[in-house]
Amino acid sequence: MSESEGLDFYHSSSVGRHNRLSAWFFGPNGENSSLLGDVLLDIMKRTVTARKNIYDKDPDFITAEIQESKEYQREKMVLSERLQALSENLQRGTVPFWSPRYNAHMASDTSMPALLSYISTALFNPNNISPEAAPLTSELEVKAGIDICHMLGFSVSDEPSKPWGHITCGGSVANMEAVWAARNLKFYPLSLFKAMGDAQPLEFIRNSFEVTLCNDKTRKLFKDCSTWELLNLKPETILEIPYRLEEEYDIAAEALTGFMHPFLVQTVGRHALESEFEITKNPVQLITTATKHYSFPKGCALAGIGSANLVSIPVDVSARMDILELDRHLNNCLEGRQAVYAVVAIMGSTDHGAVDPLAEICNLRRSYQLRGMSFVIHADGAWGGYFASLLRSPNSRRSTILSSPPTGQLVPERHLSDYVTRQFKALDQVDSVTVDPHKSGYVPFPAGGLCYRDGRMRYQLTWFNPSGHGSGDPDMNLSVFGIEGSKPGAAAAAVWLSNLMLGLDRDGYGMLLAQAKFGSLKMYSHLATMDMGSNSLIVVPLVMLPAERENASAQDVIAQKEKLIARIRDNRNENITEDDLRFASNFGSDLSINSFACNFRIDEQVNADIAEANDLNQRIYERLSMTRPGDKVPPVIIMLTEVNQNAYGKCAEELKRRLGLIGKEDLKILVNCVMSPFPTTSNFTKTIATEFRKVAEDVIQNYSLFRNRVTSARFYFIMQGTDPVHLVLLPSFHVENHRRQLILTCKLSRGVPSTYLAAQIQEPKSPLILYNKHDLTLEDLLKGEFEADIIRGFPRNSGDEAPVPVIVKNLHVTILKVIKNHRLNSRFLDISPPRLSIFYLYGTPKQLHIEHALLVDKNVQLTSNRVTLSFDGREAITSDELSKGLVAVFSDMHERTFLPVVPPRTPSSFKCGKSHRVLIYQDPTSANTAGPGLFDRLLSAELIGTGSLTLGDMTIADSTTINVDPWRLSDDGQTGGHKERPYRLKNNEYGATHEMYRRLDRRTLWDSLTEGMEDDYYASYTKVNN
Template sequence: MYKQTFLPGKYPHGHEYVKQWAALGSWFLGPKAENIDVFNNLAIEAFKGHANFRQNYFPTDSAYITTDITATDAYKSEKKQLEQELATMVEQLKNSTPMFSVRFEGHMNWDTTMPGNLGYLAALLYNANNVANEASPVTTPYEIEVGNQLCEMLGYKFFDPKPDPWGHITSCGSIANIEAMWACRNIKYYPFCVQKALNESKELAGAKNFEVYVPRLQSKQKLVDLSNWDLLNLDIDDIVAMPAEVIDMCDGVTSDDYSKIVDKNNLANLGWWDFMEMYGLKKGPVVLSPMTNHYSWPKAAIMLGIGQGNIIGIDFDENARMDIKDLKRKLDYCLKTETPVISVVAVIGTTEESAVDPLADIVDCRNEYKKQGINFAINADAAWGGYFMTMLHEPTQNRWKSTAKIPVFPLSDYTTRHLLSMRDADTITVDPHKSGFCPYPAGGLCYRNGNMRGFVQVEASVVYHQGLDPSVGIWGIEGSKPGAAPAGVLLSHRVIGLDKLGYGRILGQCTLGAKLFYCVWTMLAKEDDNFVCVPMKPLPSNMTLKQAIVSIKKHIMNKEFNDFQEDPVAMEFLKVIGPDTLINAFAVNLKDNTDLGVCNNINFEIFRRLSHTNPHENVMRVPLILTSSQLRPMIFGKAVKQFKERLGLPANTDGELGFLINTVMNPWVAELQKIREIGGIFRQTVLDAIGKVTDTPDLHGFVSPDMITDTGDLFGDHLPMFTMPAHQYHAIAKFNVPDQNAVTLIQGKYKEQSQLSPGKRLPIIFGNTEKSGLQNFLEDAMNKALDMDFFVGPPSATNTPFLTTKVKVLDIPRRKHFDMTLKDYPAKLTYFMYGTPGNAYLSHNMSVRPDVHQVVKLDKKPADVPDILLELGIDVTINNLEGKPLYIDGKIVDPLQLQEYSISYISIGGIIAQSTIYMTNDDAKVWFNVVDE
């Protein structure tokens, strides 16, 4: 028998955590796989342990895969095939969504913990099936232990006079939600079959006078005398206790006898039609759920025969939280019409708006209404928000031996109150594979009264054998279920711990990061910008936007976490602003734009650039990953109207409003330097997206920095202008000319120019033949080859193209709209370096008008610059040159007067590296032009 751990403090670790980041560093593989050696060693140990188990199970048994087999061509061929196919798959998987990165801020998903992964891998090799004990004698107790831990974490109590809580692992939160509704539905209608049995069965005559508490009457009454309406509104605990209490009143009646008598007439056995007819019921039940609910709730209603139309939506406020007033209006209607309410759903952390419904108020509401005659279960859907309870659990003495101050994170008083109220919910859905950072599949469902699970019990004798430890497989929806899932969750719980020093530390830092992101989104747009960025969650009613920005600048920006901790004003500000949990919803609009379509187009463009859904697209070109959704006026009501108003749109505009979502599950972004960096990436994407939507179609030219290759590849550096919005770009693309004859002609023109003296040489310039926005053209050319004109030197009325041919875009290393709000040149001269392992090029980063557009071909790739950085493109700084233009005799001239310069750049791992660039060849200076002097 395995020892079961209930309390968060009962973990054999966790002493003297003083440094905030140190503990986290041992729990994850790391955004840059920093712990790969640790992980590899431990994973190998897990695999060795499994191999040892195989070898020592009846060790005298002979081997089956002998050297005679491994020496055959057939074996070698299949082994080679395995190696090749695995290598292919490993390479393909590298284009997966980089959820481990600090740049991933999209869905409710991030890296998984090392103990979670290692526990999963260790158990995976045994392929245990938790459907039955004999298929999982080790991992079934693991699941029972995890269920107990989850119950305790969520606030359910053990060893009270009432039955203990009970929890188990499901494949996902959807399955847990469906099971919760299933159990509550069966329990709601169970008193009918008990009443019928007491009236008709001689075997149960001893319980004829069985009494049950009737909330409407606030007294006990005989069950056989109750009306249908009272039968539908009893307390769950009283219903669940009926079997045991009735059996106790009947001499000689076993639980099997009772079940045969009662269950034949219950809803689970008869089905809706026969059940309603048998008991003279005319009205079907409803479930009351916020409009923000997860799609699994209507799915559950469909599957259980309740009907999607009987999920009655409750309005919500501007914070996307359930409106208690509207809940009461719907309950009043159900009471008036005697419509049974199976349950009220409270979402503890919505998946898009990050809202926590007012669960404590829902509990108070139930207490109020059941005295009036209507009663219901409460289902807390805390699939996302359940683990936030760890932020509220104090560590026990044996886990915290240091006198150092435990970090406090800015969880709002509102969220805290309603998290603590989960202990009063009848069921709680919680997903370890969400905010528990565990591998899929690991959803979970916990019952406040563990005996509730008996109402969704289905046994098959061929699978389930009675024993001291009942299988978790007899309860719930699933049949086969991996024992590896609870193994991973259990090891993660044991190592990290379910209190402030464990999961509470991870989620606390994520909470801080989410609040800091809220600050960034709030003040992203500068005063001179042509756009606004507005979080969906409004500021507190007593705080203006101007006041918020002042507080952010004074108390938040340029400070570290320790500074926040010592600043009560900063901590209070962070508590009251931002999301209830870790999700920021926000949108961008042009200033003075009242067209919903334009606003939606901009947000869609931002999302399209900051998402990765196509495995054939290069994820390395996605600098940040967010997600998006839409607000539907019919569902979101006044909340969407208020959000539109704050975006500058008419409140009554018809149509859905698109918005963006960033989910902060990365504890390492809880530092302002990284958040500001990500904010800068987002800001640049906004400028690019606005350009894409608003640019006027035009012709665009590209300077080629080098000879076209024999295979038709060449780079092109866009010719920019400050004065024309459609040309306000620093853009570089890698093109391909598929026509070999055209390639030969271009090479010939390039060679002709190379034979001239440096002062007379002209670059190859090419451009689109049909007017288009620059970004549209580049993206269209990635999908199919488009016509482009080729010139020797700048095109003009007298300089006509020497060639028109099809050209395709292979890659876009640089696409950056100018930030027209900039007032000053950078302190140092910067260039964008790009190329191939054999050739490196520089393109000057233009900033303020006037500036220079310069393209340089270096003699060779700078030493120590990794090939991958050259392929992706990097910004480099010329250390000893100022960023403003160089003037000689009153004219702007080439700033690169020497043949070599020292440069600095950010290399792999974020390290500042140094190198040297050389420009000794007479073909180095490809292009120089003063722009808008």
């Protein structure tokens, strides 16, 4: 068979493209195991041949006699056993990222060309630190970098400014290198200015060396440029300087390196240059977006820029950088003479797949350069970089064989939207791009990459002239051009061969990613319509439907969803037409990540509480993730992230609005990342969506509804005082019935007060707890009268052997006054705690009590009975003042030092007999005033006086009851079920036992590999020797 006939076998028929792609992977069920096994066997044979043939005259060092020895056989057996144990544990403890059911992180089955070339090369263990350690794979790394540059749209030529790229261990390091390079480039002109100073090595050129400013109009002597002008030269202008100095003044590169070294920012540090050039008041900034990867604050810290000088531009409702906000900030920088290292555009954010408006950013740079300000543009394409292959035409040989697919293909291919296409076409204007082959390149970890449009930018990172480092081509000394020294040549080989085999164009990686994008669209169509017909589940994708973006009516939105169901969601692949794909071209995310959030309805009412929506999404994630070795493999695997209100602004607000949520809290959302090209075959996406919906509905029915439904229940109150008696509810943030800060004044039935008083006198420090004898709703209880019992001490777990002693039975309680009745749902709470601790002060002049104001969640209940208040320079508190309501601000208790609390921790200063300095204010709120912001205007309220408050005998500090979640996993890993369990768990009992369970789980798996190794060793020795 000729080569062209062989390639014709992969002709792009309706099924042929997917058939060709299927040969690239091991397969979700190991379908290509025979192919993989054959190649692995061939690799092993070739490696053995290589070792034998290189020094074919050398003797065998591991002889047959050694191999037959008992010691050798023992080690062989132990190795086999340990590898078997490792393999078994990997099967149980590894996330199945190769499965179409894995929809979490940017990980998928790796391409077989990448996997096999990695394994093949790893057997030779080359180190790409220099050509001396890896002559071949160093060259492959450079070739792979150039290939990726071409894919990104950089013009590959033989000019000095030709692009260049290299492989890193990941996108994080690539981004850090880009930050480092941008910093060094920004300060290079200042360093050169110093090198031209009096008696300095380049003094002789200062009266003749000219430079063109960034407006492309003004040319002036370099020495006459202002600091602002030097900080804003174009990147290409700076990169051209060493070449101009060699051409115009015959200054060799080696000499220039020596001349510049004492003045470079790498040598003297940023602060020295900023101080000398008087830019410390307006330090240079790095600008990115709210969706930035964590590698940018890391990079700023490592480069000495400081994360305080990292500016995050707000995003729009689609989680893309808001270009108007960027323009506004750049204009402020221009007017304030604050230079900018770089503007970073995210080409596919980690959590949302959102593509920033790169084309508009490039246009902004051009406009600001005309106004005298310039900066580097870096594109973080760690996730999105390989999607540029969708824009690249195939080479001539493949294009004649793999023509554009007709409709009716097995897996439709979804191409980039017009918006995303425009942004990716602008990549050829940026200065550097991060690309991660181990993400959308389907290459094994570790394999990131950084590409420069002008390859000379890499010299900004060198510490010495690469031509003097080792021998051969200086560009092969890869370690001098980045952060890393030693790194695996296997990663470079994997990237190179996978790029070569699949192809960095729309018939290679482009085809693969287009099919993944279609899978993402298919999943989006399920998510966007999942709650239709559901009585309880609400699912809202972050990216709105086109009708929603156009503010269409609810009926129009429903009509669009119905079209999406008919044309995409429920339509078989072979029936989807080009017209259907055009209809759906503006649906879903920019790439292939679907971010979404769930909410629920209870009794036909949409939950408005963000904390409860967060709890729902958290529980769904916990059911659909693997975070510990030994976790049961879930039916679908997804990811959880958070939309921070401050960072995401209107994007967060709009998503909350669509979910029906109220409040300023951060929102937990779920992430579905589709990389596999296989789930849309046999409509398997429907299976994935159905499994997700089952879990979401189950969590709502078994947790959300029970946490949030108002039911008849038992309520426990701390009793304070005797004349009258005050009741303080034991609250809970996790149970709707008990989400209340409630303080009551009441009267007990005849004869009871004396019994109650005797019990108090007997054990004054032990709390007496009153509870309603018959289950009631809280609203029914507050109607005025109820029957109750009194116990000593807090209610215990249902499993405790000894019951709590009942002090008084069958008493009648009459409510005289509601002092405080504040709801503790998250929408009624503040986001941040107050600076100082605030307490409600109530009772009578002879019996004063306090209760900590619960203004935020993750709080602590602080209660004290019969406190003593001593004023500075005034008489005691009056009954009239108490009747109007008072609050005590503890000026020596700083709330933000112990909140948010981690149970069972409580503030150590809140103890019986402890005195605190206080400010007493008239309470500006009524009994039923709803938060948030209850005490925002406290300082404008009437100050009654200052003084000292001493805590009473019965003082309670408890963070467990209020914060414990009764529906969390029990010790055996099972759920708590439908029924509300006793919500008090003393000493954080659940947390301790569950953590012990987690540790035991890890220890058991590790022990299967290591425990008793010495015994196994000698057992094996005995077995062999006998």
